[in-house]
Amino acid sequence: MLRTTSIFLALAIQASLTLAFPSGPPNSACEDRTPSHGVPPQTSEPPYEFDVHYHDDHFDVAIIADSGAFLGFMMQAVDSNGNLVGHFQPKDSKSQVMTCDHTDDSITHANAEAKDAVYTAFYLPDGLSADGVVVRATVVQNYATFWNNMESIDLGEIDPHH
Incomplete structure (x- = not known):
């Protein structure tokens, strides 16, 4: 009986932790994109990568899993x-915009579904150079495993107006 109770309790805790913020982080994550999961971020290289391209009037930005969702x-x-700076627009149903300092930034x-990749569009404000602008990301593999140190290349390096 004790073993069954322990297993049930462990599963219940894992389920609640996994679903802590199934539809996006709270506004408290705006400052440094760090989840309030009570565990430190990973310091290893993340098993995810940015894919960034300039397209017409915006940057296509994707996070793609190298291995695992x-x-x-x-x-x-x-x-x-x-x-x-700028604003984002989802390119799939896996993403939604969030306002921290200004609309859709x-x-x-x-x-909370498993994702192999997410695709977004990023728009710079009119007149702002892409030089020095980078996209930073936190990616959560599971409740206790996340990386908040991801950074794209300088968008100025791929902007044809550079």
Whole structure:
């Protein structure tokens, strides 16, 4: 009986932890994209990568799993001073925009389903150079395993108007 209770309790805790923020992080994550999971982020290289391309008037930004899926993510674009810039637009149903400093300046997961990739569009404000702008991301593999140190290349390096 004790073993059954222990197994049930462990499964219940894991389920509640996995579903803590199934439809995106709280606003408290805006400052540094760190989940309030009570565990430190991973310091190893993440098993995910950015794929960034310039397309017409925006950047196509994707996070792609090298191996294994992920449950959650949060992306923001920052200038060389660390200020949030631009706005995102989801390109699939796995993503939704979030407002931290200004409208749609962040993008996050829309559900807790496993994802192999997410695709978004990022728009710079008119007149702002892409030089020094990078996309930063946190990717959550599971409740206790996440990376908040992902950073794209400088968008100025791929902007044809550079």
